[in-house]
Each structure stands twice: as C-alpha cells, then as structure tokens.
Amino acid sequence: MLNKLQAVFIDRDGTIGGTDEVTYPGAFQLFSYTKESLDTLKNAGVRIYSFTNQPGISRGEGSIADFRNELYSFGFDDVYICPHQHEEGCSCRKPSPALLIQAAREYNLELGNCAVIGDRWTDMIAAHRAGCVKVLVTTGSGEKDLSKFQSNQFFGEWLEATPDYVAENLLDAVNWLLK
Template identity: 35%
Template sequence: MNILNNYTTVFIDRDGTIGGNGHYQSLNDFELFPYALSSIARLKAHGMSVFALSNQTHIEKGDMNYYDFFNSLIRMGFDDAFICPHSEQTNCNCRKPKKGLIEQAHRKYNFQNKQSIIIGDRFSSDIQLAQNCQMLGIHVATGKFEPQYFIDNQNHQKKNIITVQNLENAVNYVLSN
C-alpha cells in the first residue's frame, strides 16, 4: 500500500459530486464532470479504497434498477458502492445521514472511521453523515445549493469539515494532507 497520509478510505457521493447537478438524473442522462474519473483513479493510485455512497429514492419508485445503478458506479472505477434505494418515508437506517451505509461498508471492509473521508455536495446528508461517523467531511460546491444551516461556517476545521470548489480540489486536498 502506498498511502501518503493518514487516510485509507474515501466515500464519494454521486449526484452533484462526480457529475450532474445534485438532483436525480437517469443513467442515460447523467453526465460526469470532466475530472471525475481521473480523481477516482488518483485516489486509488495512492492505495486508497474508494467507494460510492448514494441515496437513490428512484430505485424504490421503480424509475431505476438497483443493479444497473450499482454497475454504473463500478464501471466508473469505484471499488464498491453503498446505495440506499429507499425514500425518506420508508424510514430505513441506510438513508444518509443515518449510518447504515457506513455500517454495511464495515461489514465488508476493514477500515477506521478516523482514517476515512466522505466527499459530497450536501451538508444535510453527506457532511452530516461524516459528522455522525466522526469522519472528515469534504463539501464540494458543485451540486445542489443548500443553505449551510447545519454547520457553523466559522468552525469548519474544528468540526472536521472542509469546503472546496469541486471533487478535483477535494482529491488535491486529500493527497496533500
């Protein structure tokens, strides 16, 4: 393993983080940001495990097939994907910001939360999950606009939260720290 820093595991959200605009888009309509695949590859080249992490209500609604969605993420270079297929009304334990997807990952892989990162575009789900699991949360400004009412902006560093412009900047941060 060729890890340059203390981080071993990175979870990355799909919608608004690796592409799209933060809202649901079908597999055919979803467009990756130009730097998304190379960003995933750079993390893996440094010995990190890189997992997709996504809430996909449209699977439960029948608008998307779970396995087609999962396989699309694997084709992008992710080592594995942890997907909540439920709507908020289902009240499952896997919908971000609940810890269920991270618990699923722990059942399959050996990693420490304190050496893990969640990169995403939403404070209310991605960054809140990072907080709930005591992981570094890296917020990217490329997805759905969301007020920062969950996080006190002046205490980002103290609360283990970083805000960057996009996934490429997030990966640069990870690889330099």
C-alpha cells in the same frame, strides 16, 4: 488529521457528475475531472466507494443493478446505495451513517481514517456521525447547502457537521485529502 487515508466515500449526483437532481444511469454525465480524481485516489492506494441515496429505485424508476453497474464502470471499488424514499423511514438513508458502518465492517476500515466527499449537508452529517473527515464540494447542491449553513439555517447536529474542507469540486477535494 488522518494517520493514513484508507478509503473515500463519494456521493454521486452533483459530486461526480450530473446536477443536484437525480439523473438515471445511461443519461448520467461525469464531470470532466471525475476520472482524474478517482484515478488519483486509486494511484495513492486509497479505496473508493460510492455512497448514494437513490429513492427512485423504490418508485421503480431505476434499478439497483443499473446504478451499481454504472458506478463500477466509473472505477469504484464498491457501491453503497440506499434505494428508499425519505418517508419510508429506513435506517440506511443519509444522513444515517449506516452505509458507512456497513462498509467499515465489510472492509475492516477505521472510519476515523476515511473521508466523505459530497454536495449535500446530509453527506456531512453522515460523515460526522461516523467520525469521518467531511469534505463538501460546491458543485450540485453544495453551494446552496453551504449558503444555508453560513446563514445559520442549520441547528443541532446539523450545525455540528461543519465540513473540514469546502472544495470547489471533486478534484480540489481529492488534492486536499492527499496533501
């Protein structure tokens, strides 16, 4: 599937920790296997980037700096955040692939040799639109979004964004990508 895995873009809430709701820095708890998962990717020479929508920033409920500092402390090589609410109509909010494309430009990545791991279908659509491998984890919103997909509640490009792999959690996703 991949010639060589260059980078993995990983969603925050529900994927590396927390729940399907936003938990702000300071209160956010990583899942027990997250550090091992990130270390495994780094030890394999794969760059890891956070890739997250955080609409609370535009409402003044948190700051980009707080999210960035937190995510860097977890070991991410870089952090890509959309701080906008859905109704703001920005170009960077997932399911847009804009953050993936920005990272590809900044780091000279071939997105076909990159993967996205997330718990929402919007993560899968962004990955699909960018040409990345798509891995849905069933933590966070993953189980609910997978159920919607399986019951034919998605149409058009949403349907085309079928995950390449459905993982139990981040560690399962990482192990699948590296095998």
